[in-house]
Amino acid sequence: MPINDVGYRSLKSRTESSLFRWLAICRIGVQLALKSKWVKRIMLAAWLPVTYWAAGFFVFEKAIFAEQISGMGQGVDLNQVTSLALTESITNRFSIFPGVDDLQEVLRTGDIPQIRNTAWRWMLMIFFRYPQAITILFLVGFIAPSLISQDIRSRAFLLYFSRPISRIEYIFGKICVPSIFIILVTTLPALCLYVVAILMSPDISTLPQTWDIPMRIIIATFGLVIPTSAVALMLSSLTQESRFANFSWFVVWGLGHGAWLTIVLATSLQMGLPLFDPQVMQSEVVSNWSAISLYNSLGSLQSYIFGFETFAESWRGIVSLFGITAFSMTILYQRVSSPM
Numbered sequence: 001m002p003i004n005d006v007g008y009r010s011l012k013s014r015t016e017s018s019l020f021r022w023l024a025i026c027r028i029g030v031q032l033a034l035k036s037k038w039v040k041r042i043m044l045a046a047w048l049p050v051t052y053w054a055a056g057f058f059v060f061e062k063a064i065f066a067e068q069i070s071g072m073g074q075g076v077d078l079n080q081v082t083s084l085a086l087t088e089s090i091t092n093r094f095s096i097f098p099g100v101d102d103l104q105e106v107l108r109t110g111d112i113p114q115i116r117n118t119a120w121r122w123m124l125m126i127f128f129r130y131p132q133a134i135t136i137l138f139l140v141g142f143i144a145p146s147l148i149s150q151d152i153r154s155r156a157f158l159l160y161f162s163r164p165i166s167r168i169e170y171i172f173g174k175i176c177v178p179s180i181f182i183i184l185v186t187t188l189p190a191l192c193l194y195v196v197a198i199l200m201s202p203d204i205s206t207l208p209q210t211w212d213i214p215m216r217i218i219i220a221t222f223g224l225v226i227p228t229s230a231v232a233l234m235l236s237s238l239t240q241e242s243r244f245a246n247f248s249w250f251v252v253w254g255l256g257h258g259a260w261l262t263i264v265l266a267t268s269l270q271m272g273l274p275l276f277d278p279q280v281m282q283s284e285v286v287s288n289w290s291a292i293s294l295y296n297s298l299g300s301l302q303s304y305i306f307g308f309e310t311f312a313e314s315w316r317g318i319v320s321l322f323g324i325t326a327f328s329m330t331i332l333y334q335r336v337s338s339p340m
Contacts, residue, residue, distance in 0.1 A: 025173025099308030
């Protein structure tokens with residue numbers, strides 16, 4: 001028989017707080033991303049450099065310990081031990097990396113606590129800037145392009161915004177998806193390396209000597225997560241086809257860095273020096289135009305956070321990242337608002 005009136009019925013399921021509405025969007029995005037085998041492979045590959053960097057911390061601490069033993073045997077004050085072997089090794093092998101000059105100056109002082117703090121910060125900055133940056137390029141390229149473009153194509157906005165979810169909560173939930181994966185392949189490995197370095201050190205006194213490094217890792221993560229997630233989601237919101245957003249993501253990184261490399265090549269030819277020579281990289285032309293590359297802007301911010309560049313040296317990259325983030329978030333908010 002037909003039911004004419006069922007009346008109002010109470011909700012038997014548990015309700016969530018309005019503060020965590022974005023969490024449902026984030027959870028679904030993470031679950032969908034984990035279905036991709038390529039995402040799992042990239043995350044696994046992102047942890048492979050950890051073993052190499054852990055070996056670097058081991059070699060460094062072993063060298064410091066050897067210098068201390070040598071100083072004790074000769075009756076020399078440990079704070080005046082000069083690490084000539086380490087200085088020559090870094091000069092010969094890592095001269096093209098940023099922050100090497102600052103590291104060499106600290107090594108020449110012979111101050112063991114200062115040497116340890118500077119060397120650890122330098123190794124973690126290189127870890128962020130090279131292997132993990134390349135990993136993030138491909139990881140976000142696989143995850144972010146479909147986050148909003150599929151909602152536009154499937155008209156999922158009608159389902160989302162028919163519920164008490166604001167546009168800010170929707171955007172925040174989507175941003176958290178690539179942010180979680182970036183944290184898993186940058187922050188977590190870097191903190192693990194710090195713990196490994198503490199365990200490899202001779203005593204617990206290294207903890208107060210390097211207390212600031214975990215804070216720098218967390219701040220550097222925020223500086224990496226916010227601009228990259230904003231750019232990736234903006235590109236995803238501009239099209240209904242995720243493959244177009246994926247292509248645009250790699251174009252943004254490739255064209256900017258390619259243009260900067262062209263400037264480096266032209267400067268090296270003009271100065272008659274090899275490509276990536278320290279004099280070429282520190283020239284005024286190369287420094288002024290480094291902000292056109294998203295990769296270099298992120299590198300400048302990380303160098304500033306880890307203490308290897310002053311604000312006067314890195315302000316171009318920081319301003320560039322701020323402008324890119326503000327522009328991306330504005331476009332993203334407008335695109336999310338347009339269906340409403």
